[in-house]
Amino acid sequence: MRDRYSFRCFCLRFTLSLLFHKTIVMQGSTIEQPQITVNLHSGHPDHRFFGIALFLIAESSIFLGLFAAFIIYRTIIPVWPPEGTPELELLLPGINTIILVASSFVMHKGQAAIKNNNVSGLKFWFSITSVMGIVFLIGQMYEYFHLEMGLTTNLFASCFYVLTGFHGLHVTFGLLLILAVLWRSNEEGHYSSKSHFGVEAAELYWHFVDIVWIILFTLVYLL
Amino acid sequence: MTTVVASNYTAHKERKWTDYFTFSTDHKVIGIQYLVTSFAFYFIGGAFAEVIRTELATADPDFVTPALYNQFMTIHGTIMIFLWIVPAGAAFANYLIPLMIGAEDMAFPTLNAVAFWLTPPGGILLLASFFVPNGAPQAGWTSYPPLSLVSGVWGEEIWILSVLLVGTSSILGAINFVTTIFKMRIPDMDLHSMPLFCWSMLATSALILLSTPVLAAALVLLSFDLIAGTAFFNPTGGGDPIVYQHMFWFYSHPAVYIMILPFFGVISEVLPVHSRKPIFGYRAIAYSSLAISFLGLIVWAHHMFTSGTPGWLRIFFMAATMLIAVPTGIKIFSWSATLWGGKLNLNTAMLFGVGFIATFVMGGLTGVMLSSVPFNIHVHDTYFVVGHFHYVLFGGAAMGLFAGFYHWFPKMTGRMINEPLGKLHFILLFIGLNITFLPMHKLGLMGMNRRIALYDVQFEPINLICTIGAYILAVSSLPFVINILWSLNQGEKAARNPWRAYTLEWQTSSPPIIENFEEEPVLWTGPYDYGTDSEVVNEEETVDDMLAEVGSQLRYRS
Amino acid sequence: MKIPSNIITLIVGVVITLISLWCGQNHGLMPVAASYDATQVDSIFNFMMSIAIGLFLLVEGTLVFCLIKFRRRPNDQTDGPPIEGNVPLEIFWTAIPTIIVFVLALYSFKVYDNMGGLDPLISNNTPPQQIAMDGNHKQVALGIGTSANESGEIVPLMVKVQGMQYAWVFTYPETGIISGELHVPKNRPVQLTIAATDVLHAFWVPQLRLKQDAIPGRNVTLAFTSNREGDYPIICAELCGAYHGGMKSVLHVEDEETYAQWEETNKPIQKASLDKTVAVNPENLSGGEFLRPYAHKMGIDKETLALIPHP
């Protein structure tokens, strides 16, 4: 707007081309229409990916809030974890972590497959991912049932269950997304190298859940 | 002649009145739904305020019991913030953003409808809390534990659920606004030829996306403490109530800017149109919104100067808070400069616009006083604070809301508003506002704390003045309601562009057709380039006329 | 007569400055100041009042002037001048508030420091602890006031303050007095250790301009020296339940002798006198006669008192 002259000129040029466009149509002529990118009544460009990214920003904020609370407790409570907290077993969650991280790579192979129009490859890799996700959840359940503390045992236990539980919910949701993709991929031609938003969205979400787990694991188990 | 063109558009669906009561995905319907819902809650919240003021007219708790008083006070604050100002901001954003950028709808219409339909259940749930055992929540809109944990479990839990619903709604809305603004502008509208309202909604949405989820986290933890027996915030179980305060204010300080920024945007639209001058300092206003949102994220502990904040941190939060005066001042001064030398059309919208600046400045200045630690220690949790935030919320956000309401009423309804009634509304509201909230500052300084049903008799006379002011405010909504009802039925039919404004929403019919524009709107000038075309603009000028005019000029030149 | 516009600007500026300076000193909005720190707070408030009134008059004056001078004449459909900005002006009105804000922040910092807000012993954050009902708190956290050890000569009077729904209880560890009201001698440093047994409360004496939340699970120190005799209200400033408004007590600042006398008469600690102190409490409340009917609802009874930690 600072550069008023060129701005005006631009507007004039634009309106003029539009004017031509109209005249042409009015004459009912079949001359090729001028190339104006008119976003309006033509098909909707896909903004869903952008939307998902914004949603994940909001999601990270929730986790950030919870992690921040955890870190504050960690720093201000004199004895942390409070006396009487059982030691956390590292082996099972460690394996679980490896499975979850690995599943992200497996999943990526599925996306690579669909980029080559290889639907059966997509199905194959996504099935493996979903199995890995299920194994992770079962492992988590196993840990819950074998821990010698409950939700209300002490502050650390509460934090532990709320953080891992909230993350577990996200894993479950991601798993549902993957299963939905698998379901849809049965439909002939639903996913192709050109159109596979569902695949990408599920994958982005899964990576997000993965990263959150790495932070969570470091904070709660390792530190 | 134009049949070929028209044929593309005749297939438009007709708008049915039932659309407004059902799951419609049209952004304009959703905008109106938000607006009407929020005003319904405004009247409920306002009625509660009148209960509060009636109780406080005398020093004794004689009108309602102290416990009930706290319920009304809590619900008043919650409704006014979460169910009035925040959804009203979303209402304008929904209605205006697609129109202003020349799009036919929001980026995610269905998501948009979902976001809206989370709001009424949230509000109804909140009101229903009066009927559970122990009644509505009593811990104030801040719900500090441990009090919130021990005064009525179900009321508090309902409060949490309701705020979570409304919060989710506002997050989903923000996703939509940002995507729409970034992705759906007509091709030659770049970020810097976008109306300032869109800028302010970008800043608002950023705050919503970053801070509302933290509130959700806090409320989830609070909820666990409440019903699952954990002790995140409960010292008897080893937790710490201060952690809740940090998490709460990490959202709720940005929330005050979530509540004011959309209306900063509204004011930036209203003032130039009615003073027939370009906005003064477009970029300064646009960027100061971003500066406010950034600073808004790092000042939350100024609400906690007397609780558990170490000394050096208080100093940091004080300095950061004071800095916000600078970008806000840029806005205030730029708006004043926009008025300066203009041709001010003093209609209702404009009066509310100028009234907004006048009262918001008052609230802002007391805000800066509050941020000074040694002084804050004296006035924290007193009526000085109550005075401050009603000036910024009622005198700021609400006045801006009314300005926008009167400004876009013709666009939204196709009818002009009745000006004399509108002016009466403004005058009563402006007078009532100052009578109600100005004396509160004195009360606070003298030693009256907030959130009390019974107070020291020495404060009775001033409280009586406040109560009278509050009644004037209640009366002020009478001309408002009458005006709307009358204008909807009898008002003069509004033209396409009654204010001769340059932003795109005025290029379509009033009210706009479904999917907004007959034909691609034309960005033939910047949003505020008043005064550059010296000739008188024809009221009924259509896009075709403008095109013809531009075309002939060009032909003449070449 | 035509007066040049810069002269008008000058006159307006001088008038606004004078008005705001005067108002900043003579607003009469604050209650009496009962300590040196309180007068310091007042001086910063006066300073802020002057600035605020100046800015307020400036903005409102501009608005009113515009409303009158630049209103649209009937039938005038033309636009105003297309002014889109003015860089020097914009720099000016960015710089001035920045400077004001810096000065204000520095001044606030100084006053806060003088009040002892940055005293390492007092304002340090120390961890919260699980509330144990034996009330055996040892930690000190986040308060304000010059810590006793530093202010030197006079040994400060130590008092433990307990906030509970809906009463204040003051314990004097040296003499063993437990009282519902706070008695302190004039000009002697007082160091309060504030705690809460149930929910958040806040200890506020408007005349001292001091307020500190009582946080369950933490002990907070608040130090002051009052230099003015009188009875001042102690108000609970943090919402703590239905009768939050009634949670009041009195601070008696007395001369040396009266205080010694009070100490003498209240010294013997027995359970009986304990009941009596609190039962007497509501009657002494300034303007608080209305409270009496609520005393039983407020839960001030033997059960509550039993919860009070004994020294």
Ligand code: HEA
């Ligand atoms: C719309 C809502 C809104 C807005 C915009 C603001 C704006 C500001 N607020 Fe306010 N505030 C609230 C809503 C809002 N507030 C609410 C609801 C509470 C109470 C919550 C509760 O406890 O229930 C609160 C409480 C509150 C507190 C805590 C008080 C306490 O409880 O102890 C503080 C302290 O710093 C504060 C400061 C500020 C500041 C510095 C601004 C600044 O943004 C103001 C900036 C504006 C100006 C300064 C005016 C214009 C500028 C100029 C003319 C330039 C020149 C000015 C100077 C150089 C000073 N606010």
Ligand code: HEA
């Ligand atoms: C946008 C926010 C907003 C708005 C607009 C208002 C508006 C008003 N508020 Fe509110 N208020 C808050 C936000 C708001 N408030 C918050 C956040 C708190 C803190 C709560 C807490 O401490 O937790 C608070 C607290 C608060 C208190 C302090 C309570 C206490 O600490 O004990 C008081 C006291 O006077 C008060 C009064 C008023 C009054 C008189 C109005 C008036 O402006 C209201 C005017 C309303 C009307 C005029 C509507 C009238 C309608 C009718 C009477 C019905 C008629 C019906 C039809 C016409 C159909 N408010």
Ligand code: CUA
């Ligand atoms: Cu104790 Cu309010």
Ligand SMILES: [Cu+2]
């Ligand atoms: Cu704030």
